[in-house]
Amino acid sequence: MENWRENQEIIVMEGRIKVPYTWAAGEVGTRYLETLRDQRKFMGTRCPRCEIVYHPPRRNCPDCFEECEDWVELGSQGELQSYTVVRRHHPQLSPLPLPFAYGIIKLDGADTGFLHILSDFQEGELAVGSRVEAVFAEEREGNIRDVLFFRPVKGVD
Amino acid sequence: MEPVAIVGVGMTEIMDNHLASNYADLVFEASQKALADAGMTIDQVDNVITISNDFFDGRTISSMAVMDACGSYDKNVSTVEGDGTFGAFYALMRVLSGSYETCLVCAHHKGSEGVMSLITNAMFDPIYERSLGIDAITSAALQARVYMERYGVSEEECALVSVKNHGNAFKNQVAQLPLKLTVEEVMASPYISDPLKLLDCSPVSDGASALILASKSRARQITEKPVWVKGVAHCCDAFHLGDRDLSSTRALEEAARKAYAMAGISDPGREIDVVELYDAFSYMELMWLEGLGFCERGEGGKLTSSGETAMDGRLPVNPSGGCLSGNPVVVAGLNRIIECALQVRGDAGEHQVEGVRTAIAHGINGPCGQSHCVWIMGGEA
Amino acid sequence: MAKKRVAVTGVGMTKQRSSRPDVTGIELINEAVRAALDDAGITRKDVDAIVIGNMDHFEGINYVDTWSVDGNGALMKPIMKVCTGGTTGTTVAMAAYYHVASGLFDKVLAIAWEKNSESDTTGAIITAFDPFWDRPCFAGAVAGLALEATQYMAETGATEEDAAYVAVRDRKHALLNPYAHLHINLTIEMVMESPYLSWPVKMGDMCPRTDGACALIFASEDVVDEFPHRPAWILAVADRHLWAYTSDPYVNQKMVGGTWFPAMEKATEEIYSKVGITDPLNQFDLAELYLPYSFAGLRYMESLGFCDRGGGPELVRSGATDLGGKCPVNPSGGVLSSNAIGATGLLRVAECALQLQGRAGERQVPNARLALATGFGGCFWSDELILGVDKPEKPRG
């Protein structure tokens, strides 16, 4: 028995967890996604106490816990707060062919940034603080990918 | 806080693939080593805390796989999902409560068995973020960008962290990735997600670790070299990356402030002798050094360039090689505590820092260091 | 000796429902959290630390503690996640207990939740089993329970109809609890005629799958007077999570001297000795037991010492465990009426607290002073907590 390992590779069993999920967007998320889909508009919610406009919208303020019942229409342009150009394509995750980037974008009228994809940019064109705009999909389904990506606003310095 | 001590520690080797050991094997090895280190038998352990993550293990109730191996049979036992520093904190509270005299803490991780990008993508919100394909590396890159731009930290300064920590790993028997590197080599490594390059990122790792905590009276019976827990605190920031100032370490500052207060530390730069922190990416070491109060905000790069955080510097940081040299997630924070315990005992072998009296260990949960846990340990009760 | 005595001082929960598409998981959590804070008369700012639990694969969220900060209240506060499968809710309660008992935190928010509507519950549970030995051939919750029922019936002569009495009792109790998920005036015939899922377990014997959240405030003896409701003291906690494989509870009979549910019996022995329980049926005023299916309501009574081995059916049929009986079991309607899995254990503790505080409405057990809560999960693991109206003489774990 002592030498059984000499001619035996360790057996490895391949598997995959196959659990389907159906995540409810809730009432707040549904109103947001519906507006995005049907009107190509971003909406935030405002905390009545802290007066922070949250985007993505929140049902309650994470800080003071007030209900955020005021809806605020946001611009479809905003300021790039951070970005990273992705250099390695991931077959199951990457949403677009390389090169694309991720950005944190603070839309006009919002107090918080949100995460999205950046594309249609030249190498070196992206910069923290620069202006970007949303490009919507022609066919929209009521999810965050109804925005194909954000891109630099042309002709603005 | 009443004194509680670390009385035994054990680590498996950190490897890219522990092919011959399953989770139970790894946990058994680590817990046996911790028991041997403490000179105890499992019968002398009151209760057990395990640390694991269902996603990394591909298994619901991931603790079930190690219930036999951790020696919890007929003992009270519980499981923390998150970094090892958090799990050990629960163990500490169980001892502090007076219900138990000793607690064995075990953590396991096999990064080799899953796809880290898919698993870390699942940290993000399914409605607003997940379908964008973001993961631990691409989100960290967003943080690195904001931090570096805000404070003018250079990629070379970050690269220096990789050079230092991979170099330190040569002296650590359990480290996975000892590498003799230059700043130029780190700079020449391919970009994964700007500004992060391959050699700015920690590897995928397998490993397990265990430690034993004991109350003051038990600790003195068990060992002549108890390592006393002086202060522990944790704190969590906002979730959505855009809600946070990603260049800010306010949650870490808050955790550190509380932990220092518990430990009676007013000037960490002078009172702390060694630091083991969670450097999942090179830039994180700089940010966390600032958050822990070892330098002003944005000065972590300068502190590193000055050589102060090197093995022979005034404040050695990650003498073990850190997470950059081996990052079994959730185990990694427990390893930081264990490395500090070894340093305080003077048992760190080749990577021993001279004259360590007080040490800091640090761990994180969530994307971009959202939640931080800070441990302060020392040789005197 | 624990450093601080610990009490539950605030209770919050969502109504337990089959599906809550109107809210995300984060928003569901927030409903329970705000209810608990309001009930305790405190705000988020007063909370010193938070413990949260659920089962990752039921919602497919990794790092729930950091993901749900908007709802759980942990912004710039300490939060820790615990998870032990079905016992998660009681594990959350115990973790919150130790947070306070340690003397480090005075007011701790304990949160447990699940949105079972968002996944295939059985699909997720299958992944709990060992991928080499169990998963390819044997898995899922119902099958494991059916094995236990088969064994129990063979050894005691208990019948399917005996089990149906448990289901009928709990569902009747649920009619008095507006927060319960299933409000069905069940009869023995309805249970007996319901389709088999895995013999001898029928649809009418099983718990539902539920969306729900529960949040409790745990407070130290130093601050309990600040709260509007009288404290429900945690007198002791104990748990056993024996074993790793599905078949262990059966093949290990020899190892454990032929006991039936060793994890429960060992935890029971420990916790009863801590509190001085020698005659549970007469000493406890109520018990909230995690019964994942009806047969458990027979067998567990024996493992918990409420009756002798094989005495479960007679005890249940006698009415002693009905509301109005000697020791009502599951006045809330229990797990058979609501099972948001991660929340389920904490809901047991919540019901005990409400009963001890005299706030259980139509299902109130008169003058309830001592209560037992249990959690069930893993491969026949057991968590137990005892709560009481009287402040314990000294702190104990």
Ligand SMILES: [Zn+2]
């Ligand atoms: Zn607010």
